Amino acid sequence: MRKSRLVIIGLGNVGRRLLELMELKRPLLQERFGLELVVAAASDTSGAALASTDAGLDASVLLGLKRAGQGVALLPDRGRPGMSPLDVLRLVDADVLVELSLTNLKDGEPGLSAIRAALARGMSVVTANKGPLVLAYPELAERARSQRVKLLHSATVTGGLPTLNIGQRDLGAAVIEEFEGVVNGTTNYILSRMAEGQSYAEALKHAQDIGMAEADPTLDVDGWDAANKLVIIANAILRRPTTLKDVTVEGIRGVTAQDLQKAREHGKVVKLIARAEKAGEDYRLTVRPTHLDKTHPLADVGAGMMGIIYHTDINGTVFASIEEHDPYPTAAAVLRDIVNVYRD
Numbered sequence: 001m002r003k004s005r006l007v008i009i010g011l012g013n014v015g016r017r018l019l020e021l022m023e024l025k026r027p028l029l030q031e032r033f034g035l036e037l038v039v040a041a042a043s044d045t046s047g048a049a050l051a052s053t054d055a056g057l058d059a060s061v062l063l064g065l066k067r068a069g070q071g072v073a074l075l076p077d078r079g080r081p082g083m084s085p086l087d088v089l090r091l092v093d094a095d096v097l098v099e100l101s102l103t104n105l106k107d108g109e110p111g112l113s114a115i116r117a118a119l120a121r122g123m124s125v126v127t128a129n130k131g132p133l134v135l136a137y138p139e140l141a142e143r144a145r146s147q148r149v150k151l152l153h154s155a156t157v158t159g160g161l162p163t164l165n166i167g168q169r170d171l172g173a174a175v176i177e178e179f180e181g182v183v184n185g186t187t188n189y190i191l192s193r194m195a196e197g198q199s200y201a202e203a204l205k206h207a208q209d210i211g212m213a214e215a216d217p218t219l220d221v222d223g224w225d226a227a228n229k230l231v232i233i234a235n236a237i238l239r240r241p242t243t244l245k246d247v248t249v250e251g252i253r254g255v256t257a258q259d260l261q262k263a264r265e266h267g268k269v270v271k272l273i274a275r276a277e278k279a280g281e282d283y284r285l286t287v288r289p290t291h292l293d294k295t296h297p298l299a300d301v302g303a304g305m306m307g308i309i310y311h312t313d314i315n316g317t318v319f320a321s322i323e324e325h326d327p328y329p330t331a332a333a334v335l336r337d338i339v340n341v342y343r344d
């Protein structure tokens, strides 16, 4: 049995569900991969909890604390109030950093420094956090390469939909002529509701009421979340060193119910599409509301769904979609990445 010692930073929506799935899948992971996952340390805004034995921290106790609205630093004996993720990485002997803290697009912190520190220590990294990758993808990928460890982040793009894995693994010998995707669930929900007759304001309020849209929806409705995902796709799949300034971005605030009505009369559907089109040796990268024919596969990607298409030179046209109503598929993508650290 191979033991993998994990440091988990962030036990929010995704981190808590990851702990649940690790417990649920423990027998399967042991039987199928001979792999036992151990939580060597966990970190949140309260500080950290460090395991004292090889058995690691008890996931159900951590979950109990978080469900009660408490921090991991309150764990009896093992809690370390105020201990930073960097101190945890300095002190704890572990194999994989699982970085699930909040996305910060200003400076990437605390995830960026933690990922750098883990890679420098020769740990593999699994993350769902877009911030560090959007800001520093080439640097982090190079650090992982030179340390001969893995940096896996399939959950950063379209949650549970394996967009990156399809591109990296299954289309590895292809040239991607074009990528198109409905990669932001919130805007897709709003546009889908507007297509049913709601105004933009009504659809946004509904999305906020059900917890799908943030109180400040700027990142989603102005197209930046989709652009962040396109930046990661461009770096990871198109092998194009890319930052946000390379993407032309237009959000959905200007789309009206009348626009959608008119589109419908012409047999079209409006979606916020993230697109990479080959232009000579380079790619043109855009995020914008786009009129699609009703027969276009992404036209059927409705509320609660995301979908992507790769148009390739030798692998044909590959379409994939997901229906995702909670963070479990994202947590499952993180678990898959942890397993994949040990595959190949």
Ligand SMILES: NC(=O)c1ccc[n+]([C@@H]2O[C@H](COP(=O)([O-])OP(=O)(O)OC[C@H]3O[C@@H](n4cnc5c(N)ncnc54)[C@H](OP(=O)(O)O)[C@@H]3O)[C@@H](O)[C@H]2O)c1
Pocket (backbone or CB within 6 Å): 009, 010, 011, 012, 013, 014, 015, 043, 044, 045, 046, 071, 085, 100, 101, 102, 103, 110, 128, 129, 130, 131, 155, 156, 159, 326, 327, 330
């Ligand atoms: N939710 C999804 O469906 C989804 C999908 C794809 C990607 N993601 C990405 O996955 C990551 C986690 O998402 P989430 O929904 O789980 O976020 P969340 O619920 O806001 O949880 C964030 C976690 O990070 C912790 N944290 C914040 N600052 C920290 C610091 N300085 N040091 C240590 N821990 C810190 C928080 O601690 P406290 O618990 O003490 O507040 C919390 O546990 C984000 O980057 C998000 O963009 C999420």
